[in-house]
Amino acid sequence: MRNKPRLRDPNERGKDFNEVSMGYSPEQAKEEASRCIQCKNPQCVKGCPVNIDIPAFIKQIVGGDPRAALSKIKEKNNLPAVCGRVCPQEDQCEKMCILGKKGEPIAIGYLERFASDHGNVPAPTTANNAGSVPIVGTIHELSLQNNLDKTRIAVVGAGPAGLTCAADLARAGYSVTLFESLHGPGGVLSYGIPEFRLPKKIVHDEVEYIKSLGVDIRYNTIIGGTFTIKELFAQGYKAVFLGSGAGLPKFMNIPGENLGGVYSANEFLTRVNLLKAYLFPEYMTPVRIGRKVAVIGGGNVAMDSARSALRLGAEKVTIVYRRSKDEMPARIEEADNALEEGIEFRILTSPVKILGDAKGRVTSMECIKMELGEKDSSGRRSFIPLKGSEYILETDTVIMAIGQSPNPLIGNSCSELKREKWGGVIADPETGQTSIPGVFAGGDIVTGAATVISAMGAGKKAAEAIDRYIKGL
């Protein structure tokens, strides 16, 4: 039987922003790890976008050495504490696990989290390793000094793709500068994913690790504003990686969307996560949360928004989604957590218009019911509006969590950079090579909004491709 992680009580956790899952205890981790049959030809590794040697790290947990497990993971993954928490393992490594064919797959994600939460400790000094350099962490200043005569690479965006690409390039011996437009690192890990799902301390520690590899992070610098891609080359950078993500929020283009009380999920979550509006007025950025909140969408961002609204004191939070629960793109685990916390799912429902008062503030939302039709191009069942089924949902806050498009700033400042009609940067899926020699791209800026780990996978591939490009291979 697969071990379940320890979760905080739904009634208690719905009132604060502390982490919901407490992960495995050492005993649970050992027990779960012991279920792994150590396949000779492990399928799980093929399901991992960054190809972690999963059986090898699990074996170290069985042996009671989370530090060795973490070192094994860090050979391939620079953000294990993040991935152990937010990767959709059920669609990746765990989906491929042979045990899943007849029973339940190994909980690889929880084990990865366990290794990173418990493995970040100094190596025990023994006669054999005395004086050796610890694998986890080096001296930042030393690395920076060494960077002076190395080939310089510019990485744009300190989110999952950029952090991964920068770390891999630094390890390969390059001098890496990571440019970030916001005032702190992490990208979506900081502004998007809430504290209760990914504590910011974890992001901070992972970024410190990446800095310890010698990566120089420059905040408050926007490529396409402060510098252009061409200027980066003129400054001496030999290659550029673009990982600026999918920042531009989508709206439905329905009447009433600009009323007061309608947020994009990005705005709502940025206020709460990055700018800590839940601590207003001590923190100076406000957020206004009504009594009745409607969140539009069925992805992880919708779940994060709904659960944040609940924690900010909303009396009633409703997720409005046009298909059924089975079609929701959110992780099952997160949807279940939301339901457990008391969030209502109004499925097969879509907003038609948002209504407001004389002051321009939301008072209610007109919705229409849907029924499911045949499978569409996305592989999910389509939805058909039921004529005459319109009804009014009382709400004073509406959060639009229906996706994001790539940020247009870099592309607008560089006409040579070829983009898709919908805004995505065109890049080779294997190398990240764009239409400009020496310029690579990966993550949401190429694919549109996807997952943390797929962005990391793209950052990793691009780092290898940049290495080959510099070496002229």
Added chain:
Amino acid sequence: MNKILLKRTLAPQVGLIEIDAPDISKKALAGQFVVLRIHDHGERIPLTIADADPSKGTITIVFQKIGASTRLLDTLEQGDCILDLLGPLGKPAHIENAGTVVCIGGGVGIAEIYPVAKAYKKAGNRVISVLGARNKDLIIFADEIAKVSDECHITTDDGSLGQKGLVSDVLKDIMGREKVSLVSAVGPTIMMKVISDITKPYNIKTYVSLNPIMLDATGMCGVCRVTIAGKVKFACVDGPEFDGHEVDFAELMSRQKLFLDEEKKAVEVHCSDENPNCRCKK
């Protein structure tokens, strides 16, 4: 980084700071802005770049002490550093050789129209500037703007300086006596609306620089969305300058008031007389 090299008080509630920001100074064009944050609990606030000197590596910001954040900004002195400074942001103002251009600045918007007037002059236009404020203390940058203008008119609500009345009165006078090719206005939203309403029947191209609420100011959050000719645009990346005849001003004014209660609360908490931790100057 971001050291304040010079600080002046221009008017009772209006301050000027010159910041050491070489990278931004090299790129800043008329109409662009920066976002800054003063301390790690602070808001990100957008402020227009009033001037940039690439040879000195500085930018100049003029701000009005309205909310808690601008009051806190005013507590910084020469030699202090701005914690976070991002820019230049937004599209530059539309500048062309159109003929006669009327540049209108209202209140603290006077400082913001200055680089625009300068750019129109440089592009070879006849520049007529019109500056307006409540009283003579609030008329700022008048000498600088006069230098880049062929004519410079001043209006005050109370008549303490220049003509008593509104900038729109002067605009009407100018339109009555000569052909105006283009108008560019920065100031309170209501002023920009009135000016756009005046020029619309005469089909005089009118640019206005909008100041909605912003957070990241890089296109990420959408709080600055405005309706332009029926379409939703983000002022931070598509603007802040738009065709005044196409702006839905009523919506903009309503959205600017979204957090009024919270803004008052922040002032009470951070800037009240009773608060022993208040760092604002009384």
